[in-house]
Amino acid sequence: MYQHKFKVAALPAWAAIATCLVPCVSGFCARADTRQANYTELAEQLSSSALIYLPGSDTFEDAVARWSNLSVPVANVVVSPGSEEDVVTTVKFANKYQVPFLATNGFHGSITTLGKMSSGIEIYLNQLNSVEISEDGQTAKIGGGIRSKNLTDALWAASKQTVTGTCECVSYLGPGLGGGHGWLQGHHGLVSDQFLSFNVVLADGSLVTVDESSDLFWGLKGAGHNFGIVTSVTSKIYDLTKPNYAVNTIFFSGDKVKEVYQLANELWITNGTMPEDLNNWSYWFYDPTIDADKPVIAMYIIQEGVDVVDSVHTQPFLDLGPIMSQPQSGTYLDLGKWTGISLADGPCQKTGNANPRFPIYLKQYNPEAQAQVYELFRQATTNDSTPFSGALFMFEGYSQQGLKAPGDEASAFAYRSENLLVAPLLTYAPTGQAVEQAAYQLGNQIRDILYQGSGESSLSTYVNYAYGDETPKAWYGSESWRQDRLSALKKKYDPTAKFSFYAPIA
Numbered sequence: 205m206y207q208h209k210f211k212v213a214a215l216p217a218w219a220a221i222a223t224c225l226v227p228c229v230s231g232f233c234a235r236a237d238t239r240q241a242n243y244t245e246l247a248e249q250l251s252s253s254a255l256i257y258l259p260g261s262d263t264f265e266d267a268v269a270r271w272s273n274l275s276v277p278v279a280n281v282v283v284s285p286g287s288e289e290d291v292v293t294t295v296k297f298a299n300k301y302q303v304p305f306l307a308t309n310g311f312h313g314s315i316t317t318l319g320k321m322s323s324g325i326e327i328y329l330n331q332l333n334s335v336e337i338s339e340d341g342q343t344a345k346i347g348g349g350i351r352s353k354n355l356t357d358a359l360w361a362a363s364k365q366t367v368t369g370t371c372e373c374v375s376y377l378g379p380g381l382g383g384g385h386g387w388l389q390g391h392h393g394l395v396s397d398q399f400l401s402f403n404v405v406l407a408d409g410s411l412v413t414v415d416e417s418s419d420l421f422w423g424l425k426g427a428g429h430n431f432g433i434v435t436s437v438t439s440k441i442y443d444l445t446k447p448n449y450a451v452n453t454i455f456f457s458g459d460k461v462k463e464v465y466q467l468a469n470e471l472w473i474t475n476g477t478m479p480e481d482l483n484n485w486s487y488w489f490y491d492p493t494i495d496a497d498k499p500v501i502a503m504y505i506i507q508e509g510v511d512v513v514d515s516v517h518t519q520p521f522l523d524l525g526p527i528m529s530q531p532q533s534g535t536y537l538d539l540g541k542w543t544g545i546s547l548a549d550g551p552c553q554k555t556g557n558a559n560p561r562f563p564i565y566l567k568q569y570n571p572e573a574q575a576q577v578y579e580l581f582r583q584a585t586t587n588d589s590t591p592f593s594g595a596l597f598m599f600e601g602y603s604q605q606g607l608k609a610p611g612d613e614a615s616a617f618a619y620r621s622e623n624l625l626v627a628p629l630l631t632y633a634p635t636g637q638a639v640e641q642a643a644y645q646l647g648n649q650i651r652d653i654l655y656q657g658s659g660e661s662s663l664s665t666y667v668n669y670a671y672g673d674e675t676p677k678a679w680y681g682s683e684s685w686r687q688d689r690l691s692a693l694k695k696k697y698d699p700t701a702k703f704s705f706y707a708p709i710a
């Protein structure tokens with residue numbers, strides 16, 4: 205069982221480097237970096253609260269461990285800046301010695317392009333986690349390294365809220381820079397739609413403020429990983445008016461796959477719209493305590509401002525004859541626990557597994573395609589020797605009003621016209637190339653069936669769930685004006701492609 209080992213290192217950078225020089229003896233010395241970067245020099249320039257972790261220390265191992273162990277970035281040193289200025293210092297230092305660098309935050313980035321970093325500095329933003337609410341209560345200045353739950357809790361204490369990603373341990377900026385889906389997007393749009401201005405360290409090490417008057421503002425909201433390190437952001441926040449929530453989790457046998465998704469289509473897409481106060485997720489997973497033969501379908505129908513989900517939303521599903529249903533009530537703060545993504549749940553642990561996803565956005569479900577991919581998923585999760593018994597198939601149907609309101613061209617996030625985010629997550633123990641290939645083939649086979657069934661002419665993926673070998677068109681939109689606009693911004697703000705480990709713009 206995973207034990208969360210993170211310890212807050214108490215040493216300032218200059219002391220930490222001195223302490224950590226001991227491991228140099230065993231050959232793990234950061235100063236042995238091939239480019240001869242002198243990290244003592246860096247330590248001397250950083251603020252007293254900055255920390256440097258070197259290989260051989262527990263803190264280093266914790267800071268480089270990731271949620272997914274497939275194609276991971278490799279660092280020689282981790283710097284945890286104590287201030288926004290420390291990020292500037294670190295980037296300038298890296299540039300001086302021509303050392304690659306990468307911002308790290310909640311460690312949940314899993315795109316395989318990250319593996320292209322084979323040495324360098326990870327700039328671990330965990331200490332930049334402040335939340336300052338403005339006097340008028342309309343905005344908050346938020347540190348670039350805050351986690352979703354910490355932000356939600358800080359705002360909640362002031363009877364405020366904003367759109368964050370749903371998972372409690374994922375950072376706020378990681379999702380936000382790629383768009384950012386969350387429970388409140390029906391009201392307010394994406395995480396990135398909340399951003400009013402960024403403090404961002406650019407490729408040359410300059411710290412600039414970017415707001416709507418800058419051309420970069422558009423690009424940071426959807427393709428932001430490509431342009432800089434966000435040290436803080438000012439975001440819209442809202443009064444907490446409806447804290448209470450209810451969920452009904454309705455479990456179906458896989459035999460009902462067509463009926464369940466036909467009904468979801470009719471209620472929320474083809475004959476209706478997902479109401480603003482409602483969100484629907486579903487998961488497929490193999491749980492022999494519920495069904496020994498095949499994966500179960502768990503439909504989460506989640507409603508805001510009520511203690512029981514309105515039967516108008518649940519009764520049509522109950523009429524299909526589920527295995528069981530589980531109504532629960534609580535507050536917004538319970539959503540992570542109900543959907544299995546709270547700090548205590550599996551997705552917040554670093555298990556050593558590889559966790560590739562093969563995402564696709566869809567306008568609606570194609571029940572025939574759903575049945576075909578269910579059969580593939582059943583075979584893959586239930587055969588005796590399978591490495592994929594822990595796989596999870598995710599279907600995310602958020603309410604869309606706030607997402608669609610700004611219009612398609614509002615930001616570099618390209619997929620406001622899509623209604624569903626769908627992704628098989630093929631968790632496996634990374635035992636070698638055979639299983640990696642099997643996951644790759646299965647994931648692509650599943651995605652291809654959904655794509656063919658969608659009738660679309662180009663693949664739409666969520667960059668933050670992407671496997672890594674999709675094209676920039678699939679991550680950022682196939683329209684040539686989008687690609688041209690992003691390329692021009694990249695050329696202007698990051699001409700030497702320093703920010704190119706996470707879904708790089710071509």
Ligand SMILES: Cc1cc2nc3c(=O)[nH]c(=O)nc-3n(C[C@H](O)[C@H](O)[C@H](O)COP(=O)(O)OP(=O)(O)OC[C@H]3O[C@@H](n4cnc5c(N)ncnc54)[C@H](O)[C@@H]3O)c2cc1C
Binds near residue numbers: 307312349435
């Ligand atoms: C269990 C789980 C739940 C998820 N839930 C959601 C969800 O509800 N909504 C959603 O939209 N996405 C969700 N995601 C996807 C998520 O958006 C990505 O995995 C994202 O990359 C995670 O960011 P991170 O900071 O945790 O990871 P990291 O690996 O630390 O960061 C990923 C990348 O983001 C960039 N980055 C992070 N912070 C900064 C910064 N301050 N400045 C510049 N660059 C930065 C870096 O390029 C870094 O490589 C989820 C993922 C998982 C695994």
